[in-house]
Amino acid sequence: MKSIVRILRKEWPLHLMLVPGVVLVFIFSIIPLYGLIIAFQRYNVAMGFGSPWVGLANFEFLFSQPDFVRTIWNTLFIASWKIVLMIIVPVFFALLLNEIRNVFFKRLFQTVIYMPNFISWVILSGIMFEILAVSGIVNQFLGIFGVQPIWFLGDENVFRWTMIFSDVWRSFGFGTVIYLATLTGIDQGLYEAAHMDGANRFKQTIYITLPMMMPIIMLMSILSLGNILNAGFDQIFNLYSPIVYSTGDIIDTYIFRVGLEQAQFSLGAAVGSFRSLISAVLIAISYYLADRFAGYRVF
Amino acid sequence: MIYKSTSKRIFDTFNYLFITLVCLSCILPFVHLLAVSFSSTLAVQTNSVIFWPVDFNLYAYEFAFSNGRFLAALWVSIQRIALGLLVNLLLIILTAYPLSHNKSKLHGRNIYMAYFVFTMIFNGGLIPTFIVVSRLGLLNSLWALVLPGALPVFSMIILMNFIRNLPEELQESAMLDGAGSIKILYKIMLPLLKPCLATVALFSIVGHWNDWFSGLIYMRNPANFPLQTYLQFLLLRFEQIMMMAGGDAASALARMNVQTGRAAQLFMGAVPVLIIYPFLQRYFTTGLVMGSVKG
Numbered sequence: 001m002k003s004i005v006r007i008l009r010k011e012w013p014l015h016l017m018l019v020p021g022v023v024l025v026f027i028f029s030i031i032p033l034y035g036l037i038i039a040f041q042r043y044n045v046a047m048g049f050g051s052p053w054v055g056l057a058n059f060e061f062l063f064s065q066p067d068f069v070r071t072i073w074n075t076l077f078i079a080s081w082k083i084v085l086m087i088i089v090p091v092f093f094a095l096l097l098n099e100i101r102n103v104f105f106k107r108l109f110q111t112v113i114y115m116p117n118f119i120s121w122v123i124l125s126g127i128m129f130e131i132l133a134v135s136g137i138v139n140q141f142l143g144i145f146g147v148q149p150i151w152f153l154g155d156e157n158v159f160r161w162t163m164i165f166s167d168v169w170r171s172f173g174f175g176t177v178i179y180l181a182t183l184t185g186i187d188q189g190l191y192e193a194a195h196m197d198g199a200n201r202f203k204q205t206i207y208i209t210l211p212m213m214m215p216i217i218m219l220m221s222i223l224s225l226g227n228i229l230n231a232g233f234d235q236i237f238n239l240y241s242p243i244v245y246s247t248g249d250i251i252d253t254y255i256f257r258v259g260l261e262q263a264q265f266s267l268g269a270a271v272g273s274f275r276s277l278i279s280a281v282l283i284a285i286s287y288y289l290a291d292r293f294a295g296y297r298v299f
Numbered sequence: 300m301i302y303k304s305t306s307k308r309i310f311d312t313f314n315y316l317f318i319t320l321v322c323l324s325c326i327l328p329f330v331h332l333l334a335v336s337f338s339s340t341l342a343v344q345t346n347s348v349i350f351w352p353v354d355f356n357l358y359a360y361e362f363a364f365s366n367g368r369f370l371a372a373l374w375v376s377i378q379r380i381a382l383g384l385l386v387n388l389l390l391i392i393l394t395a396y397p398l399s400h401n402k403s404k405l406h407g408r409n410i411y412m413a414y415f416v417f418t419m420i421f422n423g424g425l426i427p428t429f430i431v432v433s434r435l436g437l438l439n440s441l442w443a444l445v446l447p448g449a450l451p452v453f454s455m456i457i458l459m460n461f462i463r464n465l466p467e468e469l470q471e472s473a474m475l476d477g478a479g480s481i482k483i484l485y486k487i488m489l490p491l492l493k494p495c496l497a498t499v500a501l502f503s504i505v506g507h508w509n510d511w512f513s514g515l516i517y518m519r520n521p522a523n524f525p526l527q528t529y530l531q532f533l534l535l536r537f538e539q540i541m542m543m544a545g546g547d548a549a550s551a552l553a554r555m556n557v558q559t560g561r562a563a564q565l566f567m568g569a570v571p572v573l574i575i576y577p578f579l580q581r582y583f584t585t586g587l588v589m590g591s592v593k594g
Binding site: 007011013014015017018020021022024025027028029030031032033034035036038048049093096097099100105108109110111112113114115116118119120121122123125126127128129130131135136137140169173200201233234238252255256259260265268269272273275276280283284287 | 304306307310311314315317318321322324325326328329331332335346349389390393394396397398400404405406407411414415418420421422423424425426427428429430431432434435446447448449450455479480481484505508509510511512516527530531533534558561562565568569572573576577579580
């Protein structure tokens with residue numbers, strides 16, 4: 001007891017500083033986490049988080065809904081493709097940019113490809129509605145090569161690929177910038193030695209650059225594991241429509257429609273708890289792997 | 300590599316060409332949007348606008364400014380950023396500084412840390428958070444857009460790592476002179492933290508500017524929508540806004556259509572980010588480097 005008093009006498013200002021953060025996080029993160037119990041209740045506005053218990057009824061109902069089961073598959077499909085391409089494309093691009101010796105152009109290219117990252121999906125969606133319309137400029141351009149107009153946002157077979165590629169288009173600049181930053185740290189002596197031994201640029205890339213990038217590639221891949229149930233709500237919510245639900249409806253958009261629009265809070269929370277649990281486990285695993293194999297501590 | 304081989308030259312040519320094409324794909328959509336916003340309705344309807352305005356006019360912008368909805372939403376966004384930035388910075392500093400101490404100087408440091416990181420990994424998700432915010436009576440209030448994300452844990456960790464990388468002697472010597480923690484933070488640390496705070500502040504500004512979702516769920520009255528939420532509303536229901544518009548907007552209304560009007564407002568929604576983008580780019584990369592843990 002005495003030691004606590006002594007510690008507090010010395011450290012109280014530090015603990016005091018932490019109070020606002022601890023309290024706000026408690027209200028807006030811990031209480032909602034506790035609120036997930038409504039997934040096992042029939043939520044009633046008057047009773048709040050103390051509504052009557054219904055056991056697993058909400059989950060049983062959900063899994064009997066083909067609409068919901070389909071969202072799991074759609075989410076996995078879209079998210080996995082995004083994860084894979086978001087590793088390959090930035091690495092490929094960083095390697096290409098690394099071959100550019102002119103510093104001005106290298107900077108310029110980096111600046112340009114990183115830019116769409118900072119534009120919200122609302123604005124990008126507005127642009128996509130415009131340019132990807134059946135009579136939009138993309139189809140006009142493809143028409144030059146004799147391609148029939150494609151309904152990018154309304155054809156259920158095309159929609160998810162539109163989502164995957166447009167997200168890669170928006171975000172690949174970020175990974176590219178990170179990889180390029182690591183490339184500048186490579187000892188130039190290695191390349192000179194390889195050049196002496198008669199290795200051309202291609203061989204140098206395969207045997208020096210790529211291996212030197214491997215740790216950071218590993219790290220980025222591991223950290224992206226937590227995104228496996230994150231197919232990109234902001235993007236899909238703004239671009240989808242009932243005609244593409246069969247391939248484009250994802251878990252997060254389903255939660256929004258059922259939970260908020262139809263105000264079925266318990267069902268929404270049931271889907272949310274299922275999603276939160278799986279994501280949390282994956283994120284925890286990825287943090288552990290990142291620490292174990294890449295020596296990267298998130299905190 | 301003083302001289303270039305032919306194969307290298309061919310490679311370079313294709314490389315430049317390819318990267319240039321990709322870069323164009325990042326820029327041209329915005330150019331097209333801008334061109335549409337300045338074009339006449341007839342040109343837009345006949346799909347003759349590509350990257351240059353046809354029958355240049357400003358009606359779509361005239362409508363945006365005279366209709367009032369756009370400026371009202373912009374004002375909500377500005378207020379939100381001012382309040383959000385203040386709250387974010389205050390909480391980030393107040394949390395990161397104590398947590399930068401070792402557990403010998405701050406007992407329970409690791410418990411606090413685990414608590415914050417826990418909330419970064421586990422979250423209740425949309426529905427319970429919505430219930431909490433509405434129960435607190437925050438719906439329709441600016442606070443609903445600011446308080447749930449009051450402490451961005453990731454930014455806090457970046458600042459914490461930045462502080463940990465500063466020489467410890469700075470704080471120790473001040474402590475020997477009898478300065479308390481609050482005084483050290485205020486007098487000595489704050490000036491040193493400026494570059495990192497700039498990064499964190501930019502994260503916060505862009506985050507608040509681009510966030511449309513909290514506005515959508517927490518603002519029941521479209522009059523309180525921040526700009527991005529208003530733009531999202533615009534994507535779906537521009538006709539409705541046009542029908543309700545009258546008075547000053549009427550003359551512009553007759554000479555624009557949904558496409559040009561939407562393009563103008565979307566473009567203006569992107570402009571602020573495009574303007575501060577050069578700073579963003581620099582700070583975002585250095586921010587990530589600064590936030591990295593010391594080996």
